Amino acid sequence: MRHYFRLTLKDTRFRMFWWIFGIASLTLMMPPAFQELYPTQADRDVLKTTMENPAIIAMTGPIQEGDYTLGVMFSHEMAVFMAVVVGLFNVMVANSLSRRKEDDGLLEVVLSRNITRSGIFASQVLVGILMNAILALVLFGGLQSFGYESMETAGNFLYVAQTFAFGLFFYGLTLLMAQMLPSADWTFGIMLSVLLLGYAYRAATDVAAPVLSVVSPYNWISRLSMYSDNEAVWLVPFILGPVFLFAAWLLFRNRDLGDSVIRLEAGRRSRNIRSHLRLAFTLSRALIISWLAGMLLIGASYGSILGDLETFIADNDMFLQMAGMGGGSLTIQFIGTLMVIVTTIGLVAPLMVMGKLLKEERRTHVEYLGTLNISRVRIMGDYLILSLSAGFLSMFLANVGMYAASLGVEEIGLTFGDYVSSVLNYFPAVLLFTGLSAFLIGLHPRLHALVWLYLLYNFFVSYLGQLLGLDDMYKILTPFHYLNETPSEAVDLRACLAVGGVGLVLMSIGLILFRKRDLA
Amino acid sequence: MSVLELKGITKRFGKFTAVEDVSFEIRKGEVFGFIGPNGAGKSTAIRTIIGAISPTSGEVWLHGKPVASQPDYRKHIAYVPGDVQLWPNLTGGEVIRFFMKASGNAGTEKMDALIREFRLDPKKKCKTYSKGNRQKVALISAFLSDADLLIFDEPTTGLDPLMERTFHRHVLAAKSEGKSILLSSHILSEVEKLADRIAIIREGEIIETGRFDDLKHITRVHYRVRTPDDLAEIGRMEGVHEFRQEAGEAEFLADADRVKKVLAALKNYELEDLETLPPKLEDIFMRYYDAGSGAS
Numbered sequence: 001m002r003h004y005f006r007l008t009l010k011d012t013r014f015r016m017f018w019w020i021f022g023i024a025s026l027t028l029m030m031p032p033a034f035q036e037l038y039p040t041q042a043d044r045d046v047l048k049t050t051m052e053n054p055a056i057i058a059m060t061g062p063i064q065e066g067d068y069t070l071g072v073m074f075s076h077e078m079a080v081f082m083a084v085v086v087g088l089f090n091v092m093v094a095n096s097l098s099r100r101k102e103d104d105g106l107l108e109v110v111l112s113r114n115i116t117r118s119g120i121f122a123s124q125v126l127v128g129i130l131m132n133a134i135l136a137l138v139l140f141g142g143l144q145s146f147g148y149e150s151m152e153t154a155g156n157f158l159y160v161a162q163t164f165a166f167g168l169f170f171y172g173l174t175l176l177m178a179q180m181l182p183s184a185d186w187t188f189g190i191m192l193s194v195l196l197l198g199y200a201y202r203a204a205t206d207v208a209a210p211v212l213s214v215v216s217p218y219n220w221i222s223r224l225s226m227y228s229d230n231e232a233v234w235l236v237p238f239i240l241g242p243v244f245l246f247a248a249w250l251l252f253r254n255r256d257l258g259d260s261v262i263r264l265e266a267g268r269r270s271r272n273i274r275s276h277l278r279l280a281f282t283l284s285r286a287l288i289i290s291w292l293a294g295m296l297l298i299g300a301s302y303g304s305i306l307g308d309l310e311t312f313i314a315d316n317d318m319f320l321q322m323a324g325m326g327g328g329s330l331t332i333q334f335i336g337t338l339m340v341i342v343t344t345i346g347l348v349a350p351l352m353v354m355g356k357l358l359k360e361e362r363r364t365h366v367e368y369l370g371t372l373n374i375s376r377v378r379i380m381g382d383y384l385i386l387s388l389s390a391g392f393l394s395m396f397l398a399n400v401g402m403y404a405a406s407l408g409v410e411e412i413g414l415t416f417g418d419y420v421s422s423v424l425n426y427f428p429a430v431l432l433f434t435g436l437s438a439f440l441i442g443l444h445p446r447l448h449a450l451v452w453l454y455l456l457y458n459f460f461v462s463y464l465g466q467l468l469g470l471d472d473m474y475k476i477l478t479p480f481h482y483l484n485e486t487p488s489e490a491v492d493l494r495a496c497l498a499v500g501g502v503g504l505v506l507m508s509i510g511l512i513l514f515r516k517r518d519l520a
Numbered sequence: 521m522s523v524l525e526l527k528g529i530t531k532r533f534g535k536f537t538a539v540e541d542v543s544f545e546i547r548k549g550e551v552f553g554f555i556g557p558n559g560a561g562k563s564t565a566i567r568t569i570i571g572a573i574s575p576t577s578g579e580v581w582l583h584g585k586p587v588a589s590q591p592d593y594r595k596h597i598a599y600v601p602g603d604v605q606l607w608p609n610l611t612g613g614e615v616i617r618f619f620m621k622a623s624g625n626a627g628t629e630k631m632d633a634l635i636r637e638f639r640l641d642p643k644k645k646c647k648t649y650s651k652g653n654r655q656k657v658a659l660i661s662a663f664l665s666d667a668d669l670l671i672f673d674e675p676t677t678g679l680d681p682l683m684e685r686t687f688h689r690h691v692l693a694a695k696s697e698g699k700s701i702l703l704s705s706h707i708l709s710e711v712e713k714l715a716d717r718i719a720i721i722r723e724g725e726i727i728e729t730g731r732f733d734d735l736k737h738i739t740r741v742h743y744r745v746r747t748p749d750d751l752a753e754i755g756r757m758e759g760v761h762e763f764r765q766e767a768g769e770a771e772f773l774a775d776a777d778r779v780k781k782v783l784a785a786l787k788n789y790e791l792e793d794l795e796t797l798p799p800k801l802e803d804i805f806m807r808y809y810d811a812g813s814g815a816s
Contacts, residue, residue, distance in 0.1 A: 371599035
C-alpha cells in the first residue's frame with residue numbers, strides 16, 4: 001500500500017502543485033488588494049450598502065451582520081467563490097485517481113500485483129486528505145503572515161478549516177459517485193453539475209428563501225460568519241465528507257471492477273454509426289447532454305432572483321439615487337453581468353469536447369482513423385462542429401432558463417428576442433475559445449491546458465472585476481472587453497466580427513498544424 | 521511495379537533516432553515480412569507509412585508516386601495496429617460497421633462470415649473484449665476493406681493458435697486476390713510461413729532484405745549428430761555455437777560459411793546418424809545479435 005500511495009502521489013504531484021499554487025496565490029492576493037482599495041472602515045461601510053442587494057448576494061452569499069471589516073469582506077467575497085474552485089480541484093483529482101484509473105484498466109493491474117482493495121482505497125483517500133491539508137497549511141501560513149487587525153488567528157483558522165472540509169466533502173462525494181456511476185465521464189459530468197448547481201441553488205435561495213439555502217454546502221460557508229462571530233458549529237455538516245468516503249469504501253469493497261451500482265445503458269439496440277461526426281457525438285454525448293441540462297438549470301436559478309431584485313430596487317430609494325437611474329435599467333445591467341458569467345461557464349462545454357479529441361489522439365484512435373482515409377482535418381473539423389454547437393446550445397439554454405424563470409417579472413421588459421440576440425452577441429467568444437483550443441491542439445497536445453487557464457482568467461476578471469471594480473486593464477486580454485454588454489447595450493457588430501474572426505483564424509491555423517504534426 | 525516503397529526513411533525524436541535510412545519495397549501480390557525485436561523501429565516505420573508521423577527525411581511512395589502528392593492515399597491502405605485500442609462504450613459490431621462505412625464498402629454477408637470465422641461476439645462492448653478480441657475487430661475490418669495494401673503490426677500476439685491459422689488463411693486469400701501485405705512481427709515462424717520476402721530491422725536500421733532463400737548465406741545450420749565419440753573438439757571450432765552433447769547425441773549450430781570445415785572435421789568420428797535441421801529466422805537473429813554484442 002505504501003508503494004501504491006507513493007506511486008499515486010508521484011503520478012499526480014504536478015497537477016496538485018499547480019492547483020494548490022493557483023488557489024493559494026489567488027486567495028492570498030485578495031486581502032492586500034482589498035486593503036488597498038478600501039483602506040478605512042468608512043470606505044468599506046459604503047461598499048457594504050451597495051452590496052446589500054439581491055444581485056450581489058446571489059453571487060457571494062448573504063452579508064454578515066455587523067461591521068464590514070477587512071476580514072468579513074474577504075470571507076464574504078472570496079470564500080463561497082473559491083469553494084467552487086476548490087471543489088473542482090477535488091472532483092478532478094478524485095475522479096482521475098478512482099474511476100478513470102479503473103476505466104483504463106490500471107486498477108486491475110495494480111490489484112493483480114498483490115496490492116489489496118483496501119490499499120488502493122486508502123491511497124486514494126490519503127491523497128485527498130494530504131492535498132487538502134497542504135492547501136490549508138499554505139493558506140493558513142499566508143493569512144497569518146498578513147497580520148491585519150480584523151484577520152485574527154481564529155478567523156484564519158476557520159477559513160482554512162472550511163476550505164479543507166469543503167474540499168474533502170467533494171473528494172468524498174466524487175469517490176462515492178465513482179462507485180455508483182458506470183464511467184469516469186459520467187462521474188465527472190454529474191459531479192460538475194452537483195458543484196455548479198449547488199452554487200446556483202444557493203444563489204437562488206439566498207435571495208428568495210434563505211432558510212432553504214441550508215441544503216447547499218456553500219451556504220454552510222456563509223453561516224460560519226468568519227472573522228466576526230466565528231460560528232464553528234457550521235463545520236459539523238461537513239462531517240458528510242468522511243461519511244461519503246466510508247460509503248464509497250463499502251461499495252468499492254464488494255463491487256466487481258468495471259461494474260457500477262447504477263447501470264445507465266442496459267439492453268439498447270446496436271447503433272449504426274455512419275460517419276465520423278456521428279462517432280464523435282456518440283463519444284461525447286453523455287458529457288454534452290448532462291452539461292446542457294446543467295446550463296438550463298443555472299440559467300433558471302439566476303432568472304428566478306430577478307423578481308426579487310426588481311422588488312428590492314423599487315423599494316429602495318437610496319439605492320436608486322446612488323445608481324442614478326431607473327430601477328428597470330439597473331436590473332438589466334445586472335442581467336448583462338449574468339450574461340457574461342453564464343457565457344464563461346458555457347465555454348466549458350466546447351473545451352471539454354475539444355478535450356475529447358485529445359483523448360482520441362492519446363488512445364491512438366486518430367492514427368487508426370487516419371488509415372480509414374478519414375483525414376485529420378475532417379477529424380478535428382467534426383470536433384469543432386460539435387464544440388461550437390455545444391457552446392451555442394449551452395448559452396442558448398442558459399438564456400432560455402433565465403427567460404423562463406423570470407417570465408413573471410413584468411418590469412424587466414426583455415423579450416425572448418433580446419435574450420436570443422444576447423446569445424448571438426456572445427457567441428464570438430465561443431468561436432474564440434474553440435479556435436484557441438484548436439490552435440493549441442495543433443501546436444502540441446500538451447499545450448491544451450493553457451486554454452483552461454485562459455478561461456479561468458476570464459472568469460476571475462468578469463467575476464472579481466464586478467465585485468472589486470478591477471481595472472479595465474485586466475479585461476483587455478478577454479473577449480468581453482471588446483464585445484458590448486447586452487442587453488443594456490446594443491450589439492456591436494464590428495466587435496463581434498473581430499472577436500469571431502480571430503477565433504476563425506486560430507481555428508484554421510489549428511487545422512493546418514494538426515494536419516501536419518506528428519501524432520502523440 | 522512496387523505497391524509501396526520506402527526511400528531512405530529517417531525519423532528522429534529529439535536526439536533519439538528511431539529509424540535510420542530505412543528503405544524497402546513491396547510488390548503487388550506479395551507478403552512482405554518485416555521483422556525485428558521489440559523497439560527496433562518497426563512501428564515507427566509503419567507509422568510513417570500511415571502518416572501518423574512524418575519522416576525527418578526520406579519519402580514514402582505508393583503506387584509509384586510520393587504519398588505527399590496524394591492526399592487521399594490512405595484509401596488504398598488497411599491497417600491493424602499492434603495494440604488495438606477501441607472505443608470502450610461501442611460494441612464490436614458497431615465499430616466494424618463504422619469502419620465499413622468509412623472505407624465505403626458494404627458487404628454485410630462477408631462481414632457476417634468473417635465474424636463467424638473469427639468467432640467474435642459483435643454485440644459486446646469493446647471494453648469487455650480481451651486483447652485478442654479487439655484484434656479480431658481490427659482484423660475483420662481490414663479483411664473487409666477494398667484496400668490493396670494491408671499492414672499488420674504484430675497481428676497475432678493476442679490470438680489463440682486456432683485463430684492464428686484463420687488469420688494466416690485470410691492473409692493468403694488476400695494475397696491470391698492480388699493484394700500486398702506488410703506483416704511486421706517478432707514471431708519469426710509466422711513470417712517464415714507467410715512471407716515471400718523479408719526485411720530485418722535492428723536498432724533502427726535495416727540489416728538485411730531479400731528472399732528467404734537468398735538470406736541463407738547469413739544463417740546457421742542446425743546439426744544433430746548421434747555418435748558414441750566425444751565431439752568436444754567440434755564444439756571448440758570457430759563458427760560453431762551452442763554446442764551440447766549428452767547420452768550419445770550432440771547438437772550444435774554452424775555458421776553457413778563454416779559448414780564445409782565442420783563436415784570435414786566430423787568425418788574423423790564414428791557417426792551413427794547426422795540430421796540437418798532447416799534454418800530458422802531465429803538463427804539469423806542470433807547471428808546478428810552475437811555480432812552486435814561483439815561490436816559493442
